[in-house]
Amino acid sequence: MRSFRSLIFSAVIILAGFSGCLPSPYYQKDVVVPQYAWGYSFQPSFRFEIADTTALYNLYFIIRHTEAYPFSNIWMWVYTKQPGDTSYMRSRIEIPLAEPSGKWLGRGMGEIWEQRMPITRNDNPMQFNRPGVYEIKLEQNMRINPLPEVLQIGLRVEKLGHRHQQNRQPS
Numbered sequence: 139m140r141s142f143r144s145l146i147f148s149a150v151i152i153l154a155g156f157s158g159c160l161p162s163p164y165y166q167k168d169v170v171v172p173q174y175a176w177g178y179s180f181q182p183s184f185r186f187e188i189a190d191t192t193a194l195y196n197l198y199f200i201i202r203h204t205e206a207y208p209f210s211n212i213w214m215w216v217y218t219k220q221p222g223d224t225s226y227m228r229s230r231i232e233i234p235l236a237e238p239s240g241k242w243l244g245r246g247m248g249e250i251w252e253q254r255m256p257i258t259r260n261d262n263p264m265q266f267n268r269p270g271v272y273e274i275k276l277e278q279n280m281r282i283n284p285l286p287e288v289l290q291i292g293l294r295v296e297k298l299g300h301r302h303q304q305n306r307q308p309s
Contacts, residue, residue, distance in 0.1 A: 168200060168292030175284035176291070181217075181277045184293040188221075188272055193297050194263035198254045199233055199276070200292035205249040207287040210236035215277040216257060221270025230279060231257060254294060263298050
């Protein structure tokens with residue numbers, strides 16, 4: 139019993155260490171994938187408000203999957219709706235999940251892997267043009283349906299600061 143408690147305590151310390159290395163998100167939401175198999179019809183929606191349109195932001199796709207996930211990548215449709223719009227803009231993106239050697243990217247604990255991958259164009263920060271509520275929906279676009287071994291997916295938005303602060307050189 140004592141060794142089990144030590145194991146749990148160690149896992150909590152390791153997770154706290156991982157989370158301490160990440161900046162606080164402006165917005166983050168994770169959702170559990172039903173039966174751990176992501177079907178085409180499961181399209182989680184993420185809504186967040188942007189007030190500061192002069193700031194730069196990074197957007198990340200978060201995925202937790204098992205070691206048995208059958209691919210080295212994931213193709214997705216990303217649907218984006220800006221404040222005041224009634225329809226979504228759709229774009230298709232590929233997110234690598236493993237190196238060419240087969241080694242998973244991200245962090246692993248046992249058989250579970252978590253990755254936080256940028257979904258902004260060319261991995262560059264973006265600036266939201268309009269204040270208000272933005273909505274992003276994600277749909278898996280792989281050849282098989284449902285996509286097995288996907289436990290959770292999510293969206294993370296990090297506020298970086300303003301463009302003029304990003305271009306300053308250190309003294």
